[in-house]
Amino acid sequence: MSNAVTATADKPEPNFLEVTRGWKSWATTLDHKRIGIMYLVGILTALMLGGFFALVVRTELFFPGKTIVNQLWYNRAFTLHGAVMVFLVIVPGIPAALGNMILPIQLGAPDVAFPKLNLASFYLWCVGAACMLTSIAMGAIDTGWTFYTPYSLTTTAAVIPAVLGVFILGFSSIFTGLNFLVTVHKFRPQGMGWFQMPLNLWALYSTAVIQVLATPVLAITVLLLFVEHFMHIGIFDPNMGGDPVLFQHFFWFYSHPAVYIMIIPAMGVISELVSTFSRKHIFGYRFIAYSSISLALLSFLVWGHHLFVSGQSKLATMVFSALTFTVAIPSAIKVFNWVATLYKGDIRLETPMLYALSFILLFTIGGLTGLFLGILAIDVHLHDTYFVVAHFHYVMMGSTLVAFLGGLHYWWPKIIGKMYPEKLGQLCAIGVFVGFNLTFLPQFVMGARGMPRRYWDYDPEFTIFHQLSTIGAYILGISMFTQVVYFAISAKRGPKAPQNPWGATTLEWVAPTPPTLYNFPSPPEIPELYDYDDLVEDPEHGGFIRKPSTGPKKGGH
């Protein structure tokens, strides 16, 4: 047990999992860790649902023409895959699940600023998810997750609950972001200035800024769509004088920043992992911190690159293209800094690190292929082809989901107090990497050759690429599913986790494992960030322990 705990109490306080029992204590809990765990369960369930739809799509595409489902259900499957993955999994994935578990502890705070609001966000997520399921039960939507008008105005009533679901999920996201912003502002302990915050907090903070500033625009957009279906107000309906392309502007004003809601926290997680498992101070802390913030701000200025071929003016196209390229710079900085962190380190290839290294490579591919799409002339050719599909999967899945899995493996022992099977974890991490690349690399080639996206049927010349892609998708699916299973088993029967299994320096590793109800039995000392010199392996309990001789500076809020 930590010296902090032993210093104040003879008998350790019960941890947050044991302090109360019964489903009611979970359903009404205000504890951020429990809310985070509930999010995690929900998100993993949604992940499997979205993965199922992905496999339906990929299986259907194994042969040209009909393989298993007809066109209508294919359209529904890819729509549901997109909607579930984006709105239910990836957007809330790292901020709401991992962020909720970790952010207050990393800050040394007892909880988030507004615990009731936090619980409300979670229930909003549930209601939003229920709306999505209602939509599926009503026959499912086939609009694509982007709900482009006027097509989405012509389809069945199943659009109504789906759109309502997105609206509600939007507010869930807004409230989480708001909560994190206030928590970071008001709960930083003395001794932790802005530049003593772990990079994960910088990333979550930047994410929260986008959540609060961009999501309302999505909310008003889908609200108008919702009203359109009920009352035919015609704002987006060309038959009534409305402007369908305005919908695209509104939609991408949110949905492009939403990409950064997904990727910035992933970058935060990776910054922690790369530093911890290299046992090196993160290289260029300030550059990484600033690049998070600049990404968050730039993300608001680039939505127009989704409309390069929608008929917007050439001037707007030029401006958006130029702004789009600015995003490449902070992204590049981060990649270089992570690679530089590895230099002269002591690299341990445990599961989270395998994910982190996967992330660096996959994100590099995702970023570089983004250059093709930012270059106007090439985008005209590649827009709405498989190239785009592959590109955003490299960013959303290859980067964000991989970082989510890395972070989950990393913090799982802290939150649950149990270890997962390491060897199996490494195997799955490699499976994810291989399966992912096999799925999406061929899609770049298909796209450049002119295979449009969202096609149920395709020309025979693309068959081999589609088949490779489908095989990859199954490898990916199996690797993901295995992880869900072993996490479930680990929660029940995993070996007890040491307090600091990875030798990390941030505050959560000072807290007991699992943490107590208010995280720290006594005000924690703020350790020197990313300074691994004092942490030595603990042969007794496994994991790492701080050398007793050192005297970190005194903290507390």
Place this chain on the structure above:
Amino acid sequence: MSEAEHEHSHDDDHGHGHHGSPWIQHHYDDARHQFDAGKLGIWFFLVQEVLFFSGLFVMYILYRAHHGEIYEYAHHYLAVKWGAINTGVLIASSLSAAWAVRCAQLNQRKGLILCIVITIVCAFGFLSIKYIEYSHKFHMGELWGKRFDPCATPNETPLLTKMKKCEGHVSSVVWDPNGGPDAIGGPKAGCLEKGDYDRDPKTPGIQAQCTVDEVQYADESRKSEKGRKELEACEMEKEANGEAHAKNAPCYILQINHNVCPAGPGAIEILKNESEERGNEWGVDVECNKAPAPVAAADPFAEAHEPVVLGSKLVAPPHVVTDEEEVEELESRPPPPHTNMFFSIYFAMTGLHGLHVLFGIFVFVWLLIRSIKGHFSEDYFGPVDYSALYWHLVDLIWIFLFPLLYLIH
């Protein structure tokens, strides 16, 4: 911070002469910490609200930029008087909300309750006035998008229906780029010699340059269930007013656009052929020898020039503008195309604002209950402060909406 220390810090608060409100949550250091966090939170929330509304404002700006004429035309049909009264009501309520915060800070419980009650009453007043405005618009058919139907009450004519009774329907007629037979996406044979097609997106463009297209345009709208109903309603109304010469006459004027498609023998020929193919349903009796009209308005519903009367079934009186009063003149004008979008925007913006007022009422009722129970004190008045901030924002949004919708010129 440990459990014990938290308890201790509360004791400290007592020691320092605070009232030690029981509403300080456990994870905050003290009342100040909680208040500050809440204040920051509500500010972020308000930023979020502003962005929520910003979508609608952007929409407003875009339509104003592209279709300024519909604002010019339609804003006259908003009740400036009621809007102004509502502005006053909201400002009064904002004042009382601000006063409520002061009362809470000074521990004036009665004053607090009174201020909250005044705020709630004003909010109800606002909604009542909004109800009056809305119900009038429902009555007159000045509604959003598809529901925009100035023919709903034909005999009460102060509004859009005075002169051109049903032309408002132009907005809901389905746009058909085919234009009809053989014209899929392309020009008519009879118009080819003209060569240069008008591709201004504001006008119906290619397919509207030929008279024949306009005939079909009428025909198209009659094909749809809704179009038919609308036309029937029109005709009944016409009959009532003694204007209709026959049943099933389309309820609008067909025009030959002289500028784009010269009304020479060629065009007439097409018309006649077309008419014959339709079993002379249209009874074309073309008088296309009139002088070309000065303005090229390809929109069949525009009022730019005199229509060519196509036989006895298609009669509608050409409008002669006289030197009457300005308002009279306005009312005699047909609504410009897409006037319905003004009302869509009006209802979207004021409707969403109204929902915020409604939500505000719930919040203030909650505050009222808590203040009656005596929860608020100089130590703990955060909820009053936050709610008042929210209320000011709702007020502020109205302050923007009122001139933008009611007072534009």
Place this chain on the structure above:
Amino acid sequence: MTGSGSASGSAVAPPTTATPPAPAAVTPGSQPGGAAAQPANTDTPIAKPDWVGSPLMCYDGKPHKWFEHEACKHWDTSGTFWMPKGANAAADGTDVMFYATLGLSIFCFFGITAAVVYFVIRYRHRPGHEPEPSAAHNDTLELTWTILPTIIVVFLFLFGWRDYVNVVTPPQKAVEINVLAQKWNWTFTHQNGVSDNVLYVPVDTPIRLVMTSKDVIHSFYAPVMRTKQDVVPKRYTFAWFYATKPGTYRLYCAEYCGGNDVPDGQPELGTGHSQMKTILVVLPKGDYQRYLNDAADTSSMKPEELGARLYEKKGCIGCHSVDGSAKVGPTWKGDFGQKASMSDGSTITVDENYIRESILSPQAKARPGYPPSMPSFEGQLKENEIQGLIAYIKSLK
């Protein structure tokens, strides 16, 4: 003028626009269809040499009429491993940029990968290995890798912008073709009024497309032309290209536009976004003129010929077969004269009047088992055209 997939055409005279020849940073790729990569200076389509120079000669070796394109759907899929053959003089810059960016990307990716792999092997954790001290930041280094990417992306932007302007700005004098997109077919109307659902264009001529949609947003996408433009209802959008190589190419809808409901018991049927593709035929100039003349001349046609043509042009082919196979609607083969039972239980002989009624008001008497998805063609067909269709159905015994 060179496309980059395979270099300049020999049969085709170079266009007059001045565009620098593509530097052909090209790796000749293989065709998944099995055909070998083409030698550098031929633009002939793969597989059938006798097809050369006669894009309307189908693989069965027989010459076909303009409107019998269904038999000619042999798209030219030649190109490199990465991109289909380029056939648009205005878009040569696109290919250059693509391969340049590809080279840059591969360089960066392998550079980063090499660094990661090297560090992981060199500094892997092993007994006795300790992290060595090194700087936690190095402003010079970090500024370098901030400024260097900035310079690169500025150039990428500028070149991309320049080429984009070429791709989207048509010259003053261009042949204009009107395009109407609707679920799920295209209609191309030429200047003499001929309309068709296959896009025939002359080679070496700037073509400007004036596009609109009847229902939802579609997107015009011709991969060989490297051009794409959304087609939006109630407004016009424009695309243009300057075709350099005669041939038959793919033409897609790239903006998702849904799919229809399917008939009961026949789930494999149905049309939608993925069937909204057609072909783009680039013809020698003389052939294009002949096409226009032939297609405009219907007076000399026999009624069933006219009907056969309308069967394709008006999109009947989408739902009705003429060989007895099942589609969304009833087959026309042997339909005339048979007794058919209706949804309301009555039985009707398929005769001239029934066919006429079914064309003009399809739902008046519908047959069971088919979705009520047929639109009315009232006002879209002339009397002689209806007669032609009836004659065509009669002829399908």
